[in-house]
Amino acid sequence: MAVPGNNNRMVTITINKNQYLAEEGEIFLLTAIRHNIDIPHLCYEKALEPYGACRLCMVDVVTCGKTEMTPACTIRVHNGLEILTDTPQIIKHRNLLFELYLAEAPKSEVIKEMAAKYGVTKTRFLKKIVHDDPLQGKCILCGLCVRVCEEIMGNSAISFINRGPYTVINTPFYEHNPDCAGCAACARVCPTRAIVCEDIGESRVMHSWSETTVALVTCPECGKSFAPQRLMEKVLTKLEPGLIEKIKNLCPECRRKYFTRKEIHKIPLTDREP
Ligand code: SF4
Ligand code: FES
Known part of the structure; x- marks a missing residue:
């Protein structure tokens, strides 16, 4: 069976009325990036199946003259695919999302810089009050950390807690969790650099995950x-x-x-x- 995005069959697609050659089956977001077409995105991670959580990468897919908003990270390239990336409805949706993220993650420089690049520097929404937030007021609840912990590392040490506006990510009951291996894969995939961990002597402390502390291996050769x-x-x-x-x-x-x-x-x- 052909692996999507890896079969090297080139097809013709149209982006913003210009034609491009693209690899059949590839994720459209990656095709666009390769052709220097700017689509903001936060939750695409190549190790995981895309699931369109952040909704920032929305584009219009044109079919028989009609458009349908779809996350670019969930579209697979096929012959004749037609996409518009900057229609008024896409810009409106994107700006609204930036405002929501500025409120959701008021301390995130990543979000501030990305939003400013698209002209959004203020939010009409109430900013989350950040007191002792283990994720430093930077989490956008994209769920990448939860997925990488469960699907790639097989640990399920963290999860979504609470509901609605009170939703956060952390260990169950905010307690030190022995299921956490301290691999820090969560921190590596976090698009807003919200997760804090630190190596202290022979231990790694996952500050964001209720200070869960794991022992590190020390190299017998160099002592690191x-x-x-x-x-x-x-x-x-x-x-x-x-x-x-x-x-x-x-x-x-x-x-x-x-x-x-x-x-x-x-x-x-x-x-x-x-
Ligand atoms: S901590 Fe980072 S990866 Fe986890 S949900 Fe929040 S923004 Fe996403
Ligand atoms: S990158 Fe596509 S929805 Fe987040």
Whole structure:
């Protein structure tokens, strides 16, 4: 079966009345980015199936003269696809969303900068009051952190809590959660850099997730603490048992040196340059 976005069949699509060659099955948002067509977006993450949470990447899909607003990250390219990215209804929708996000995440520089780029610097909506918010008033509730924790890391340590305007993301009952492996995948995918974590000595503290603290592995070669123990154990189970013993607990840098040394030792002395 052809993998969408990876089958190399080129088709013709129309964006803002100009024709482009694009790869059949590719996510339209990526096609647009490649052609330098500006579409604001926050929740697209290539490791996860797009699900159109932030609604910022809305475009108009033209079919038989009629338009339908659709998130660009959920559209797959096909021959004859016609898209408009800057119609008055798209601009109106986008500006309204920026206003909502400015209210939802009043401390987010990412949102402020993105909104300002599209001319939105103020919001008519009430700004959320941010007192001791573990997500620093920067969360837009896109859910990427929850999904990456569950779908990619298999931990489900965080989730949506409460309802409506009180909805937040955190660990159950805001308590230290032993299900959190401290991998920090959530912080890496967060589009607004809302999640705070810190490596302190031989521990990683997930400040945003109720100060959940996990032990780090310390490299026996260089003494650097570098990865959460539970994550390391998971990764090591995927290696050959003989190799595990040799590279166990080495940090990435010392592991790289180990493999380089091994490669060098493999070269027969007679084959070396004089
Ligand atoms: S913390 Fe970041 S990734 Fe998680 S829901 Fe909020 S904005 Fe999205
Ligand atoms: S990037 Fe498409 S809906 Fe968020």
